[in-house]
Amino acid sequence: MSDKVAISILNNGATPNGQCWSCGAMRAAHFCDSCGHLQPAEPTNFFSFFDLPRKLNIDTKQLEKIFYGLSRKLHPDVFARIDGPEQDWSLQKTSQLNDAYRTLRDPISRTEYLLKLEGVQMEEQSKTATENARTSGEVKKQAIPPELLEEVFELNMQLEEARRNKKMGESDVQLASDLELTRKSLEDKYAALDNELREYWNEWDAFMDRHHTGEQSPQRTTRDDAERKQIRGKMVSLLNRRSYIRNLVRDVNEVLEI
């Protein structure tokens, strides 16, 4: 069942122009419309791989269906008995499929991926940067989100005191319960970010609907560019806040030994 869904979606969008290597007919993204042969793997972005517009609201149940359907058709198991290039393409394509599915099904990695496609550098909050900072012992270059300034200031003092206590072998019940409260409040803030993110998704998707395509188009105006940039900026700031709060929660957990 599910492969029918996958194929119909695949065939109605814009597919790269080209001819089937096997029969010469014009071909669809993954298989030739005419003879059904697998087509070579090409560099692709994950939205186009699923033939999806570059929008952020994705029905993950539907995405899973497409994923299963394409897996049945593309997986190297299916090409185990076929000699020639299709075996290798199937390996390449299935890896693209798996990478694409993994990235798009998770709301955060999907958002990050879209921003990356849009050319936004997210180095600041990348895992590597975090880990680099942790190993070198340097404070990571990450701006404190303004709305958290006060809380962070307070929290850092508490954390320092708790670490000092720990070193001295003392325990402060009051401090521990304060930290626990802070942790809860941070986690609430963290959870609330999801709703906020969805608002920006809607803004982004509405923008895309108005402009039909995510690709660069000649009709784009400076105003469009400004709007696009503005929505992107909101998402970047949200993701930064998110990772900042996550790191704070981790620090608190470390002190509380959770």
Next chain:
Amino acid sequence: MPIERVVGIDLGTTNSLVAYMHGDQHPTLAAPNARAAASGVVIIPGEDGSNLVPSLVALTLEGETIVGNAARKHLIETSDRAVYSVKRLMGRGIEDVQAELKLFPFRLAEDLAPGEVLRIKLGDKTFTPPEISAIILRQLKRNAERFFGGPVKQAVITVPAYFNDAQRQATKDAGRIAGLEVLRLVNEPTAAALAYGLDQKQNGTVAVYDFGGGTFDISILKLHDGIFEVIATNGDTHLGGDDIDNLLIAIALDDIRGDLGLDVRANGEATQRIRQAVIDAKIALSANDSAVIEADLPGGHRYQRQITRAQFEKLIRPVVERTLAPCKLAMKDAGITPAEIDEVVLVGGSTRIPLVRQLVRELFKREPHCEINPDEVVALGAAVQANILAGGSKATEDMLLLDVTPLSLGIEALGGVVAKIIHRNSTIPASATEHFTTGVEGQTSVAIHVVQGERELAKDCRSLARFDLKGIPPMPAGLPRIEVRFLIDANGILHVSAREQRSGKEAEIQVQPSYGLTDDQVETMILDSFDNAEIDFAQRQVIEARNEAETMLAALDKGRNSPAWQQLTPDERTNIAHQETSLRQVMGGDDYLTIRNAIDILNKGTMRLAEVMMETAVHSALKGKTMDDADMGEGPTAPHPFAKAEIENSK
């Protein structure tokens, strides 16, 4: 190449099995398990009729390798010529097997360097772990060929889900050395799920708890209309029934030292007897409330100790509890709670232990499945995957396995930190593309260190390989843009390709696997292995026959110089001369039987000469001479003087 007759192989730490799934046409073949038989999946028995081939290899004094039950006798009698549990050494270096060496009687070559592939001594020969595994695989291949009455060239082989890249590669190499094309490596718990899923295609979430002889795996799968999607896996590649045996062996050795004042640790035979005794007791304790460990010891002593199940459980609980943390991590990674798991499946011989079942029941809060023999279920599943790859049948047409990589793949970044590029539990095939550049003007190569593991520092992870990207066109520092693509294939094995994007040149990659055989080494081993072992054997026979001929001819020369020679008739002397000439003619040839024949003839022809010489010697002895002094020719009386040295003058 056409695919036909693909077998499924479970290459286990303790036992190995080979299985086959007939397409649709043989539904009634007898099989130990009714459910599996209904779908035409059978275990192929060995010559002795047993389904399990112990993963035990011995080298006979004649230089032949024997496998399985037939090798048991050697494990006890010539324990320095036998090896078991070699799976523990697959894909590992000398520095990471130190713990194993304390507990297992592996005899490694003394000259191993760090990072070198291990070599195990059997008698005076050495074998790498993939070569030992290949000997087991070859036995399974032979069993299958006898079963089919025709050649078997392709196989699906199972590996522990938590095996890293090097361990997987080593298993694949073993297949190649054994003359098998390994169409797929399948994770053991996933294979078990396939075997269970064959007859009950329902949707839901399944946990497979696989506690074998040497490894522990937990895999959590989502079943969806025939798709077996692994969502998380975890485990410990050095945790199994072996560890339980070692606890009991330690107790027995302590007892023996305390009660009898004997230290038998260095005695291979006694240690093996004790090991067998504790295994018997362990098995008995799964059914009975108490068992006796008994073993014969050197010096006519006999060791005996009763152990109750309660004592046993208290002893092994810490080992069994080590399986719980991986289970919890897998559930955390899968984002599910025990309540969301619909079925739990038990795999591996160690799951017969009641305490194991109890802890599994407590953790997952449900009664686990064990309808399919836990020793056979993995091989049956491997046969199912083999059937899928061979084109499938009615029973498997909707089945598709989507597995994951158990460990994160990363690159060593500045400061020894790991930058993860493919995260654990990513569905495979999986890929990642990274960009590298140069740090110095005109630099033409870049070194990349690839590691596998979850730790933050490269030194704490498993080193997979060091790549040298070479042939980068000289450019100012930071200008080259080298795109490196990492691809983990459906076997869980890493492939790397690279391209310099500014010049468009394909960069040359030199792979130095950290703990693996190079392709050339594998090729050499294929050549050196069994079929050639037979050639070796024949060659050795020729050499031995030639040596014997030399000895014979030397003795004849002595005889000619003795007075006894003159007592032979002229006919006898002519006859001997003919026989001598024929021997000299054939002894340079490659047929040892012809040489032996000629030796036998000359032997008979000189029988009288020998008798006469003996009589002479006896006479001489009576005259006060010793037999050695008796005139039997000029033996060397002093060390042979050095031949005059030839000194080449190169100027």
